[in-house]
Amino acid sequence: MSAANINIPDSTQPRVVIVGGGFGGLTLADKMSKMNFQVILIDKNNFHQFQPLFYQVAMAGLEPSSILFPLRKLFQKRKNVFIRVTTVTKVDTRHKRIHTLLGELHYDHLVLAIGADTNFFGNEKIARKAFSMKSVGEALTLRNKIFYDYERAITTMDYKERQGLIDIVIVGGGPTGVEVAGALAEMKKYIIPKDYTELDTNEIDIYLIQGGDCLLKGMSVEASQKAEEFLKELGVIIKLNSRVEDFDGKHVHIKGGEKIQANKVIWAAGIKGNTVAGLPEESIVWGGRIKVDRENRVAGVENVYAIGDIAYMEEPDYPKGHPQVAQVAIQQGKNLAYNFKLQAKEKPFKPFKYKDLGSMATIGRNRAVVDLPKFKFQGFFAWIVWLFVHLFSLIGMKNRVFVFINWVWNYFTYDQSLRLIIRPKNRIEKEETPS
Amino acid sequence: MSAANINIPDSTQPRVVIVGGGFGGLTLADKMSKMNFQVILIDKNNFHQFQPLFYQVAMAGLEPSSILFPLRKLFQKRKNVFIRVTTVTKVDTRHKRIHTLLGELHYDHLVLAIGADTNFFGNEKIARKAFSMKSVGEALTLRNKIFYDYERAITTMDYKERQGLIDIVIVGGGPTGVEVAGALAEMKKYIIPKDYTELDTNEIDIYLIQGGDCLLKGMSVEASQKAEEFLKELGVIIKLNSRVEDFDGKHVHIKGGEKIQANKVIWAAGIKGNTVAGLPEESIVWGGRIKVDRENRVAGVENVYAIGDIAYMEEPDYPKGHPQVAQVAIQQGKNLAYNFKLQAKEKPFKPFKYKDLGSMATIGRNRAVVDLPKFKFQGFFAWIVWLFVHLFSLIGMKNRVFVFINWVWNYFTYDQSLRLIIRPKNRIEKEETPS
Numbered sequence: 001m002s003a004a005n006i007n008i009p010d011s012t013q014p015r016v017v018i019v020g021g022g023f024g025g026l027t028l029a030d031k032m033s034k035m036n037f038q039v040i041l042i043d044k045n046n047f048h049q050f051q052p053l054f055y056q057v058a059m060a061g062l063e064p065s066s067i068l069f070p071l072r073k074l075f076q077k078r079k080n081v082f083i084r085v086t087t088v089t090k091v092d093t094r095h096k097r098i099h100t101l102l103g104e105l106h107y108d109h110l111v112l113a114i115g116a117d118t119n120f121f122g123n124e125k126i127a128r129k130a131f132s133m134k135s136v137g138e139a140l141t142l143r144n145k146i147f148y149d150y151e152r153a154i155t156t157m158d159y160k161e162r163q164g165l166i167d168i169v170i171v172g173g174g175p176t177g178v179e180v181a182g183a184l185a186e187m188k189k190y191i192i193p194k195d196y197t198e199l200d201t202n203e204i205d206i207y208l209i210q211g212g213d214c215l216l217k218g219m220s221v222e223a224s225q226k227a228e229e230f231l232k233e234l235g236v237i238i239k240l241n242s243r244v245e246d247f248d249g250k251h252v253h254i255k256g257g258e259k260i261q262a263n264k265v266i267w268a269a270g271i272k273g274n275t276v277a278g279l280p281e282e283s284i285v286w287g288g289r290i291k292v293d294r295e296n297r298v299a300g301v302e303n304v305y306a307i308g309d310i311a312y313m314e315e316p317d318y319p320k321g322h323p324q325v326a327q328v329a330i331q332q333g334k335n336l337a338y339n340f341k342l343q344a345k346e347k348p349f350k351p352f353k354y355k356d357l358g359s360m361a362t363i364g365r366n367r368a369v370v371d372l373p374k375f376k377f378q379g380f381f382a383w384i385v386w387l388f389v390h391l392f393s394l395i396g397m398k399n400r401v402f403v404f405i406n407w408v409w410n411y412f413t414y415d416q417s418l419r420l421i422i423r424p425k426n427r428i429e430k431e432e433t434p435s
Numbered sequence: 436m437s438a439a440n441i442n443i444p445d446s447t448q449p450r451v452v453i454v455g456g457g458f459g460g461l462t463l464a465d466k467m468s469k470m471n472f473q474v475i476l477i478d479k480n481n482f483h484q485f486q487p488l489f490y491q492v493a494m495a496g497l498e499p500s501s502i503l504f505p506l507r508k509l510f511q512k513r514k515n516v517f518i519r520v521t522t523v524t525k526v527d528t529r530h531k532r533i534h535t536l537l538g539e540l541h542y543d544h545l546v547l548a549i550g551a552d553t554n555f556f557g558n559e560k561i562a563r564k565a566f567s568m569k570s571v572g573e574a575l576t577l578r579n580k581i582f583y584d585y586e587r588a589i590t591t592m593d594y595k596e597r598q599g600l601i602d603i604v605i606v607g608g609g610p611t612g613v614e615v616a617g618a619l620a621e622m623k624k625y626i627i628p629k630d631y632t633e634l635d636t637n638e639i640d641i642y643l644i645q646g647g648d649c650l651l652k653g654m655s656v657e658a659s660q661k662a663e664e665f666l667k668e669l670g671v672i673i674k675l676n677s678r679v680e681d682f683d684g685k686h687v688h689i690k691g692g693e694k695i696q697a698n699k700v701i702w703a704a705g706i707k708g709n710t711v712a713g714l715p716e717e718s719i720v721w722g723g724r725i726k727v728d729r730e731n732r733v734a735g736v737e738n739v740y741a742i743g744d745i746a747y748m749e750e751p752d753y754p755k756g757h758p759q760v761a762q763v764a765i766q767q768g769k770n771l772a773y774n775f776k777l778q779a780k781e782k783p784f785k786p787f788k789y790k791d792l793g794s795m796a797t798i799g800r801n802r803a804v805v806d807l808p809k810f811k812f813q814g815f816f817a818w819i820v821w822l823f824v825h826l827f828s829l830i831g832m833k834n835r836v837f838v839f840i841n842w843v844w845n846y847f848t849y850d851q852s853l854r855l856i857i858r859p860k861n862r863i864e865k866e867e868t869p870s
Contacts, residue, residue: 005590005591006590007591007592046586047856047857064857065498065855070852070853072854079632085856103590154442155440194511195508196507197511402837405833405836405840418505419507420481421520422482422503422572423572423859424572424573424859
């Protein structure tokens with residue numbers, strides 16, 4: 001790429017560089033593109049990903065395209081927005097520049113919305129062998145693996161070996177773990193007996209391993225208990241107060257000595273902030289998050305902000321930081337955009353205050369748990385609420401239509417036609433991908 | 436895979452092994468599964484692919500799942516059907532066995548419906564560097580590459596280098612080449628100016644290189660001329676009587692000395708039969724096809740049949756073999772199933788007779804060319820016919836619904852939201868895929 005250059009035109013507008021097109025970065029870019037700024041949006045992908053439904057992609061319930069949206073399409077009409085698909089390698093706060101794989105770029109304001117990735121807590125062996133779901137690519141890889149292993153299971157005569165192919169261990173009892181466990185249990189109940197008549201579905205075990213003493217730790221006791229009850233009804237084997245010590249690709253070793261034969265471990269036990277070089281050491285706090293003040297300014301540097309999962313902000317109501325969820329990111333994106341507006345009027349920034357809209361998780365059809373600030377409910381109505389909240393949170397009318405049709409179809413047929421093991425040839429990845 | 440075994444139960448029913456789940460193999464499997472046979476369907480993929488729309492996947496007009504259908508779902512209710520996702524490595528006609536990556540299997544009847552792949556006519560260099568579209572994986576790879584290159588083009592300052600990224604050379608003026616050229620020209624016209632405002636679309640050139648003296652060689656003169664006219668209206672540069680001699684990934688060398696700077700060559704210039712070891716040498720004829728008699732029996736062996744693209748059959752009306760199109764495969768599948776029915780009644784086989792239902796190709800919106808046996812037409816009405824014929828040929832009601840919505844959406848918005856560069860992680864391919 002001899003003649004490559006990030007190639008952003010000069011402008012009289014102040015330049016805000018937003019790194020990351022997730023919930024936070026996208027909200028901010030959208031707001032700021034309507035203000036007097038030149039907005040540079042940088043992401044490794046050319047699309048926004050709707051993370052809460054990754055698990056449905058992995059479980060062959062939705063197509064990836066239904067929960068992705070091309071960034072360029074979103075900003076087609078905003079002439080002050082420039083999108084660059086690349087990786088930021090370093091921040092140079094002294095010269096107000098960032099280094100990317102496409103070259104360097106000056107910023108007036110830099111907003112890091114770089115999110116978080118799976119945290120294997122230093123266990124390299126598990127990291128190499130386990131599956132995670134922090135990108136749609138990972139979700140597709142897991143989908144391929146699940147159905148590939150079912151294919152192999154019907155031609156595997158050895159009982160133990162077959163167990164390894166069909167049993168699945170999920171690590172982490174948060175919303176992702178619970179939702180994956182529910183979806184896998186439903187697949188076992190409704191899909192596998194029809195698709196793999198040669199397989200004895202009773203042989204399939206789904207384990208959910210949770211370090212703490214209850215599921216859905218951040219939610220209410222009612223939600224937690226109901227989730228456990230729902231999952232048990234679906235046949236999921238729940239192990240509380242359990243930790244996975246080791247996984248060699250064939251056996252899962254639980255602390256205390258238990259060993260489970262399973263080729264697939266789905267790791268949903270934690271996240272850690274993505275990293276970018278060049279920030280002061282003291283600004284990186286636990287979980288790899290970047291410490292910010294109440295106005296999302298990164299501690300110790302000028303004109304650099306962090307929002308969303310990557311940001312660690314202490315609020316009186318959240319003395320240990322906010323939960324790493326979409327709502328915090330969206331609200332911080334909005335607040336920061338508002339602050340830039342205030343700044344233009346030479347008014348002081350408005351401190352961020354998180355408004356908890358509630359949290360929810362679904363456990364298969366007709367079952368979900370919902371905690372709203374004022375009341376909590378579980379079961380069918382909660383499931384309906386879950387569906388509509390997620391449907392309307394999606395970006396793009398066509399995505400909403402397609403997800404809706406998929407869900408209705410799935411609900412009435414108990415079946416989908418997405419169990420496809422698709423593998424692109426990897427020409428691009430091998431030869432040219434810089435990131 | 437120590438304990439792997441193809442694991443087909445013994446049966447009192449005669450066993451027919453069908454290799455390949457394309458149009459021919461699938462039609463045959465469907466018919467025979469309703470007869471008194473044990474049907475083994477073997478494919479490298481766990482899905483049927485609707486080849487005529489690969490180019491729309493590559494051009495980000497359709498999602499892969501819309502034109503694929505899981506084989507297991509198709510045969511969920513047929514207890515005498517066994518599906519195996521594997522590769523056949525060898526046919527042992529003497530012992531009536533096949534060798535697969537999952538082990539060996541006895542057959543009473545073997546039907547090879549293994550289709551064809553891209554033919555680079557021995558040019559290894561072009562084969563390594565060019566893109567082809569004979570699987571949905573290849574179509575996705577091409578899609579990723581096209582949008583990846585547009586991303587790179589806006590940050591490439593060197594004119595020549597940028598040309599390489601945005602210009603595309605299509606080799607082959609058959610239906611695939613013509614349809615791809617039309618789709619790319621429309622993308623240049625409607626999509627790129629909106630998504631890549633920073634790019635000068637006038638710089639984008641789309642070349643269609645055809646060895647013969649006209650496009651759509653198998654079709655009527657009217658169709659051929661109209662297709663050329665339509666493509667020229669869309670700005671495609673058509674080079675007839677031209678041959679690509681070399682392609683190094685950067686430059687395309689045309690016979691006679693012309694050189695085009697382009698990173699992407701889409702090769703649609705020919706196909707050759709897929710191979711399987713163990714057939715008598717004299718049964719393999721030109722284009723890698725397997726010579727069969729009028730009852731689809733492979734020349735020189737017993738109980739082995741070939742149907743579809745792989746089969747070479749001389750009929751009085753087709754002294755040089757049938758065109759390698761879906762209709763021949765479907766009709767041969769039906770005829771062979773019918774012959775097995777006759778055989779069960781100890782009646783002689785019925786010779787195959789191809790009924791040409793016509794052929795068609797589309798060149799962007801509102802434009803297609805259709806040759807029916809009795810009359811020919813081109814333009815808008817032809818385009819409507821093309822749409823409905825393809826829509827109703829798809830397998831699965833949901834696929835039809837989704838493709839229909841996609842097309843309607845696309846027609847009115849001139850836009851799609853599928854321009855996604857998605858790359859699964861390649862765990863499976865690296866570690867375990869046997870094929």
